[in-house]
Amino acid sequence: MSKRKMKDPHLPVGECITQVQEILRERLCHQQLPDRPEGVEAQHKHLLELLKRTAVHGESNSVLIVGPRGAGKTMLLKCVLRDLLEEKEVQKNLLQVHLNGLLQTDDRIALKEITRQLHLENVVGDKVFGSFAENMAFLLEALKKGDRSSSSPVLFVLDEFDLFAHHKNQTLLYNLFDVSQSAQAPIAVVGLTCRLDVLELLEKRVKSRFSHRQIHLLSSLTFPQYLERVRIQLSLLHNFPDDSFAQDWNTSVKTLVKDKSVEDVLQRHFNSSKDFRSMHMLLMLCLCRVSVSKPAIKPADLLEASRLCFADTKANMLHGLSILELCLVIAMKHLNDVYEGEPFNLQMVHNEFKKFLQRKSNSMYNFDPPVIMKAFEHLQQLELIRPVDVPSAKTQREYQLMRLMLDHSQIMEALQKYPQCPTDIKQWAMSAFS
Template sequence: MSKRKSKEKSLPLGECISQVQAQLRQRLLQRGRPDRRCGVEAQHKHLVELLKRTVIHGESNSALIIGPRGSGKTMLLRDALEEILTVREIKDNVLQVQLNGLLQTDDRIALKDITRQLNLENVVGERVFGSIAENLSFLLEALKTGDRTSSCPVLFVLDEFDLFAHHKNQTLLYNLFDIAQSAQAPVAVIGLTCRLIHLLNSFTFSDYQEGVKDLLSLAPEFPDPQYSEKWNTNLQVLLENKSVEEVLQKQFNTSKDMRSLHMLLLLVLCRVNGSHPHLSAGDFVEAQRLRSQDSKANILHGLSVLEMCLVIAMKHLQDIYSGEPFNFQMVHNEFQKFVQRKAHSVYNFEKPVVLKAFEHLYQLELIKPMEGLSVRTQKEYRLMKLLLDHSQISEALQKYPNCPTDVRQWAMSSLS
């Protein structure tokens, strides 16, 4: 390619950044993804074969895909369906019914949705059925165009499958599986649930790194080939960087699920802009820092000096009384000792103001009332528990903006 042609295809840097953000965000948010199926290749092959036996050979089947959230259940099923439905003749002859236990909370609602998704509202009309079994059998019978081999296959996907098992008498599940075992019509019933752990990612750290490369690489059809080439070359070098490898290793050791990785990479991607057009090792380090931040310690950074003093007083009380609960009156007394010792009128707040600050700490869920206590107890004497530990308070004081020296010294004396 001549230099002239290459320049003609170049886009403004801002446009390249917009394209990168659009394409990679779409991929990381799982509306698009690489072809790599990390650790579930065998399960994918088995599921494809099972579905093919239904849509091609008219054989009824059922399967339950079990795994924790983020392990790839939905991705596995979506990939398998895409693979078997690439042939137009098959796609046009297969009906899909998508149900979710969070939405179809009883069998009546589920049957209504099945009717809607199969476009059989006009066929059912005002007909009254004596049972769910009769209703379901009628729906499937309406899809028949002849014998079993010419009947239209139906794929039932039941997400949050365990919630359907809580329906009264499990009538819908009973009838679906009964149909799958009979010769009524070719159906496949696929359930997805995170109730039990079975589908576990078995990929190695090398597979994990390759997954990161796939997720962040720009495709060949990227509008600006020059920028795309620089981006991918920079990414390759970056993934060999020791700091980046340490970040990914820590993430891998913490959680192997791809959804967690996607969230980390989204934070990395957010740092790309016109003045910072390529990823750097610092972006990964900063993203990891943000992911591992302590939310309660961050809340402390926004407290007023009075509220921070009350937190220190509570921690001091816990040290003195070995973690026993406290009430507002005890905290106020401890705070007053500090004020008198330092002889600082700047901290001499009226009691109602201090109580208001105490209640704000409760609203922020930094303290909570002890369970089983009577609500009739005066709020000044209601026993409370601090939901922070030494390390969180220490970290917050180090980063607290313009923290008065005497307050910091008081805190250190109670944290020692």
Template sequence: MSKRKVKDAALPVGECITQVCIKQLLTFEGAQWVLQSKICLFRHLLELLKRTAVHGESNSVLIVGPRGAGKTMLLKCVLRDLLEETEAQKNLLQVHLNGLLQTDDRIALKEITRQLHLENVVGDKVFGSFAENLAFLLEALKKGDRSSSRPVLFVLDEFDLFAHHKNQTLLYNLFDVSQSAQAPIAVVGITCRLDVLELLEKRVKSRFSHRQIHLLSSLTSTQYLERVQTQLSLPDHFPDGQFAQDWNDSIKTLCRDKSVGEILQRHFNSSKDFRSLHMLLVRVTQNMVPHPKPTIKPIDVQEASRVCFADATANMLRGLSILELCLIIAMKHLNDVYEGEPFNLQMVHNEFKKFLQRKSNSMYNFERPVIMKAFEHLQELELIRPVDGSSAKTQREYRLMRLMLDHSQIVEALQKYPQCPTEVKQWGMSAFG
């Protein structure tokens, strides 16, 4: 192959590999995975939603399992098959809510109205309760003859977070409608909490059908490694066949590398979630050198893994001022001396003054208001937090606090802190203040 051909082929390889990663990921997590591993659950959920979409029967169900087990993909595959039915495609409406986004019932109701395209119908109307508003929305969905309402599928992702809404009004009304057959709706909750039913109020629980679909990840470390190799391999129909063969051979060699195997095993032990694996592989492809001949080396995997496992809190410490870092070190020594007991600003200030007296360096002499401001900034960053709510009544210097960092995070931050003064680093690394 000429240099020009290699150069032309090298240019789109990074993008191509990323696309292959996504395609292989979707293929594995999609229909193939569902049909082979979860066929019974797939059929059960499909039949359940078909009763609502085609026959107008209301239902409710929870899909429960750890992250990465395929809960969302199972639902996506079911909906894909369901919408192949002409009647379902024509009539079924979908509302997708997420507990991380719709943090209260008012926001959730506004999102329901938007997704059902009923903003103009609601207009400036004022409703006495959430139930009246929801009933009005469902009434507005009735067909032209006003005899029957269009079926609606409500998908509640992060279902457990909706249980923290005031009085669980949204859940109560959705389950109440599904039970009383006011309108054909199906409520599908997706959650990682195995104890999610214990979070529901008695009146909400009594209106839930108690159908649960449990998904568990049966993936082995060998299958995980095979999936990495499959995702990074180029397809047979790649334009340059010789390049694809050389690339795939290099990927097999990479996956047999001992250091790469240890990294992938660590990721597997940390999380079997394919989203985290996908994030790792995308970073790997970004790190590789595209010229003259693109290849992925073990060092690229190590660097990508380092970024993925980076401690966000330790990185935050690297952005603190020297004063704030000194206060953190003083708290660390107080934790060591008093075995994790709470401390206050006065105790931290006294510990800091001991350090200043030993060093007798004027560059670390700060006025008390400046120290107090730095202490409050650490609280805003949530690196320290009050022991309890009653501390608000206590004078600021004497409010009890806890350090939200462990010893290793502080040591790591000191080692990576840009141009950290030697005496501060020695103070932080020492066993005693």
């Protein structure tokens, strides 16, 4: 039975599509690590050597990986750790602690997380420590098996490193760098940050204990390389069960990236962000449109996916407003035009709206003041308007100064797409004078 299956490699189209979507979703959503990181070979070699010295020879180190979001800082570190852990000696000994500045917002939480990740909760128990340094020293001492040479090396990874600099007295950073410099225990501290000026945030005593090693990741990606990356991300490998389908799919992908309209769309994405995550989001939206009736990605799919990626979220929010809320936004637009962007209050907006009602003498738009107040507050909750100053108890709500967070083009575009928008409201919005 198995031999017959091997001889007949053709699968139903539906099954092929399902497998394609599974493979590409795994690749695009789970950020599959490349076999070899592209364009950062020197940085990869440098970081691997540093961590190997800690993991194998018990040498302490500290280093910062600096680069813009999406440049591949986490990918680089994960690739290095994968290569490092391939060695059996390292696999057994190296302990890892991963902290994130967004989650561990103070040193007490960070210390708890370090204890949890090192599985030392039972060792610490109910012990009371005089200081953070004592607690940290006890944790590292607990990892020792005997003499210093047999201590387990520990890798501390600090994601969003700059946020740890905002902790009180920078105690965590001070103690980690102090241990790495004084060789109390073999540890490596790796910080990941987007801020180029991160060293300026460190206190003098912390800075003096840091090794000042920095690995910079600056994207040198060119547009042809970006196009090639798109092709690789969408292509199927030779181990796909149905060879014929895989060949057809890969041919269609090659044709897709050579299409002029597709190139224009990808050029726009490349110019706005070289971040691979935003590229993966675009390709995922294309992949969602593949089906049995349409077993390939077409240029139209990429154009639609791009439209969704670049959609103006604030303008889209206007489509869900009530007629009253829309009228208030238009009144604000007119006030902005007349007073050249100066702040306004609810009373001014209400007066502007009343001018429109008097001109139209249309009773269907008559609303009570409390209803108008409620609609105005809803616009503030949606952050379509925001207060100029912090509200004070003395200022009445209808006289509190506000600014409109939408521009003229966003309002006009939203009006064109607003479902069944009354003609007189459209005309009011388009008129130069209210």
